[in-house]
Amino acid sequence: MEEGQFTELVRQFQKMVYRLAYSYVGNSADAEDILQEAFLRLYTCENSFDTDENVKAWLIRVTVNLSKSHLRSAWIHKRSELPQEDIPCADRQERELYEAIKALPANYRTAIYLHYCEGYKVEERARLLKTSTSNIKLRLKRGREKLRGMILDE
Amino acid sequence: MNKLQNLYEKINPKDTPETLAKRIIARSEAEKTGTKTRRPMRLAAAACIAAVAAVFFVAIPVTASAMAGSNILEIFKSYFNTQELNPVGTLEYHKTIEVDNKTTKQDNKVIEPDTNTIESDDYKLTINGFAADKHCVYISYDIEYKNPLYFENGELKQEVLEWSPVSFRVEPQMNYMPGGGRSIGGKVVSVDGMAVSYVAFGSCSNDFLAEDKYLVKISYSCGYVNSDGIILRPMENDGVFSVDIPATKDITLTVNEEITCPDGREGILNKIELNSLSAYLFMTTKEAVQKEDLQKVEVNMELFAPKLIFKDGTVLDLAAVEPESRIRGCGDHRPSGQDVEEYYYYIYGTVIAPESIEAVEILGKTYAVQ
Numbered sequence: 001m002e003e004g005q006f007t008e009l010v011r012q013f014q015k016m017v018y019r020l021a022y023s024y025v026g027n028s029a030d031a032e033d034i035l036q037e038a039f040l041r042l043y044t045c046e047n048s049f050d051t052d053e054n055v056k057a058w059l060i061r062v063t064v065n066l067s068k069s070h071l072r073s074a075w076i077h078k079r080s081e082l083p084q085e086d087i088p089c090a091d092r093q094e095r096e097l098y099e100a101i102k103a104l105p106a107n108y109r110t111a112i113y114l115h116y117c118e119g120y121k122v123e124e125r126a127r128l129l130k131t132s133t134s135n136i137k138l139r140l141k142r143g144r145e146k147l148r149g150m151i152l153d154e
Numbered sequence: 155m156n157k158l159q160n161l162y163e164k165i166n167p168k169d170t171p172e173t174l175a176k177r178i179i180a181r182s183e184a185e186k187t188g189t190k191t192r193r194p195m196r197l198a199a200a201a202c203i204a205a206v207a208a209v210f211f212v213a214i215p216v217t218a219s220a221m222a223g224s225n226i227l228e229i230f231k232s233y234f235n236t237q238e239l240n241p242v243g244t245l246e247y248h249k250t251i252e253v254d255n256k257t258t259k260q261d262n263k264v265i266e267p268d269t270n271t272i273e274s275d276d277y278k279l280t281i282n283g284f285a286a287d288k289h290c291v292y293i294s295y296d297i298e299y300k301n302p303l304y305f306e307n308g309e310l311k312q313e314v315l316e317w318s319p320v321s322f323r324v325e326p327q328m329n330y331m332p333g334g335g336r337s338i339g340g341k342v343v344s345v346d347g348m349a350v351s352y353v354a355f356g357s358c359s360n361d362f363l364a365e366d367k368y369l370v371k372i373s374y375s376c377g378y379v380n381s382d383g384i385i386l387r388p389m390e391n392d393g394v395f396s397v398d399i400p401a402t403k404d405i406t407l408t409v410n411e412e413i414t415c416p417d418g419r420e421g422i423l424n425k426i427e428l429n430s431l432s433a434y435l436f437m438t439t440k441e442a443v444q445k446e447d448l449q450k451v452e453v454n455m456e457l458f459a460p461k462l463i464f465k466d467g468t469v470l471d472l473a474a475v476e477p478e479s480r481i482r483g484c485g486d487h488r489p490s491g492q493d494v495e496e497y498y499y500y501i502y503g504t505v506i507a508p509e510s511i512e513a514v515e516i517l518g519k520t521y522a523v524q
Contacts, residue, residue, distance in 0.1 A: 003179060010178075011171035018167040028168070035167055040178050087164045098161055116158045 006043050013056055014039075016118065017063050023113040024067035024106045034066045060118075060128050064110060100150040108143030115140055 014035065021034035041062055042055070049055045089095040101109060114120045114128075122140070126133040167174070449465045462470040 003175070006179070007172060007175040010175040014167055014169075014171050014174060019162050019165050022165050023162075028165075032167060032169075036174065036178060039174065040182060043178050043182050087161075089164075090160070094157065094161060097157055101158075101161070112158070113162065117162045 001043055001045075006039075009042065009052075009055060010039055012052065013059055016056070017059050019117065020060060020063045020110065020113060021067050023101075023109045024064065025070055026102060026106070026109075030070060034063060034070060037066055038063045057128050060114070064129060067106070067110075100147050103150055104143060104146055108139055108146060111136065111139040112143045112147070 017038050018031055018035045021038070022028065022031040025031055025034065038059055042059060045058075047058070049058065087098065089098055101112070104112070111125070114125050115122075120128065122133050122136050126136045129136070169177070447464050447466070449463045464470070
């Protein structure tokens, strides 16, 4: 891939990939790693993509796969935890939402992120993540319920 | 859900796109350099390793303080709580150092079996040990650097020190090695007093020599990265290790994770992990298999399928299913973007009536338990 073309793709999708990874792994250090790994794979990838949408879909799959692998790594369970970073929240309500999101299981967070922030429909996400629509619907439903429950509890 | 969008808008990567792109391009180039010096795999052995899922574990801590009080070797040992770490075999070793693409030097050395440290002008490498089981080879090593290069106000400088006081920690990653290479990634978690960061990565491959021995090869490249993401000092090294394989370690059974089958049925995922990386999955429709009910789990190495032997004498042999009903995959050799589930060797099916374990249904076919 040409360097210029690659830089343009990074410019276009960097935030999306980072936020998706962050939604999965829940911290910036790991999300940065996954971000770099995903784009390295794109840079060295021999696939040709017809459209930027195809690149985006490919990146989403790779990012989710990398995030899953990362969370499954035994090292994750053995290492000393880094201090949790925070993001600046506008008000108490936003803080509660952030805390509730953080408390969700990773696959629910991802489902919610792809649905509400990237605007993917259920069928599109099922195709992207190579899973059934019923599974996607289930994750979204359970994610919403848990989120609602947690916010109400607070 | 605008609030959700607003929230995610605040989650942003540290690097600018240009910096990230530069870093990745530099890393890709360094990895290419690393690949050039790797020795070709033995063809005969390469044929064997298609059936072997090996995992390569590399730990690259530098100072104990950077590990927040934890000792990587202790962590490593605790992970392999049943095994001793013993440096074994001979490490053949050579390296190339490039400084800012201008200077190149080569250095070839051999680490004798009774030595596990090699010291060069630039760094000291200590092999802590190896651990391995039927599936995996793990290596732990420490590496210390001196005379780090860095940028200051756009100017390349070199800190000349006896040993660098720079404190950084590179997080190791575990890697599948089903017979091929895989990059080893790392990152800086903390750097004290210097505006530099560090990456370490490399690749490795293995030959399966015999029933109880692996030949493991490692190559890696390391370098300092300045704030613009430029690797200043890539290095590459190849090492060849011969590793004895100790007995298979204990398995872990994880249960009670709700999943949905491809056909929409909901159930409970049971996962057997041999080493947290080689996992076998199967699904129960009603309740999870309980670990305390299990006497032992044997693994059919040819089929990568587990046999569950329960204390009451029941046997659930997931290797008994027909090959076409088994979903298998392997490591990093999957095409990019392929579903991660295929990253693992696994069996995905439904155990019918788990309380009695009379049959197992996998992808719509029912198989009697032996």
